[in-house]
Amino acid sequence: MEAKYQPAGLLIVVSGPSGVGKGTVCHSLRQRVPTLTYSVSATTRSPREGEQDGLNYFFKSHYQFKQMIEHDELIEWAEYVGNYYGTPRKFVENSLAEGRDVLLEIDVQGALQVKKSFPEGVFIFLLPPTFDDLRKRIENRGSETPKTLDHRLTAASEEVKQLHYYDYVVINDEVEQASERIQSIIVAEHCRRERILINH
Numbered sequence: 001m002e003a004k005y006q007p008a009g010l011l012i013v014v015s016g017p018s019g020v021g022k023g024t025v026c027h028s029l030r031q032r033v034p035t036l037t038y039s040v041s042a043t044t045r046s047p048r049e050g051e052q053d054g055l056n057y058f059f060k061s062h063y064q065f066k067q068m069i070e071h072d073e074l075i076e077w078a079e080y081v082g083n084y085y086g087t088p089r090k091f092v093e094n095s096l097a098e099g100r101d102v103l104l105e106i107d108v109q110g111a112l113q114v115k116k117s118f119p120e121g122v123f124i125f126l127l128p129p130t131f132d133d134l135r136k137r138i139e140n141r142g143s144e145t146p147k148t149l150d151h152r153l154t155a156a157s158e159e160v161k162q163l164h165y166y167d168y169v170v171i172n173d174e175v176e177q178a179s180e181r182i183q184s185i186i187v188a189e190h191c192r193r194e195r196i197l198i199n200h
């Protein structure tokens, strides 16, 4: 029997300002859609309490991160508030080629780089209900000093200006509602791609 053509997986990029709830919403989304493959990023930031190497991030020294850049091991990378963050290339490319849908949870600078090399990706901007909610969420997380909180909020006001480059905007008012909306976007994108495949 002839082997069935295996289309590449969807690259789903969830992005938005720090503290909007990307991690929380993506966690809920991964429970709804267990077949999603999550890309673990590399970072030079120190682990927060409870974060595990290889699970939350691959924690790297500045030297190791620079080596990854020089060896073209990242599909994108960005400096964000004094630390480097990047998406390992091999894992993403192999997973897509095997037909798996891959989820990236990255900042806005990184998402815009990915859009250039993977224009067929699905780009979703997560927004807080208000800027004040964003501040409260970061404060309540307790992860920042007053200075880094301020830097993250300044970055956020610049990041929302890039919203028009994205395919979808989802407001993270209620976590479950936001993750349900992203699940619907994924289903709709699969249907759209089916149509394109049938037309060819």
Ligand SMILES: Nc1ncnc2c1ncn2[C@@H]1O[C@H](COP(=O)(O)OP(=O)(O)OP(=O)(O)O)[C@@H](O)[C@H]1O
Pocket (backbone or CB within 6 Å): 016, 017, 018, 019, 020, 021, 022, 023, 024, 025, 137, 138, 140, 141, 172, 173, 174, 175
């Ligand atoms: N819909 C929501 N309503 C209220 N609080 C929320 C909501 N979504 C997330 N939070 C809370 O906001 C804080 C920030 O969420 P989270 O860490 O998921 O954001 P993030 O966008 O991944 O941040 P970063 O980009 O800095 O990693 C957490 O304390 C989380 O529990």
Ligand SMILES: Nc1nc2c(ncn2[C@@H]2O[C@H](COP(=O)(O)O)[C@@H](O)[C@H]2O)c(=O)[nH]1
Pocket (backbone or CB within 6 Å): 016, 017, 018, 022, 041, 042, 045, 076, 077, 078, 080, 085, 086, 087, 105, 106, 107, 108, 109, 110, 111
């Ligand atoms: N460009 C990239 N940004 C990333 C990546 N992984 C995470 N991030 C984003 O960085 C900020 C800060 O994260 P934090 O864990 O220190 O709060 C946040 O917006 C993340 O989404 C990545 O691989 N590339």
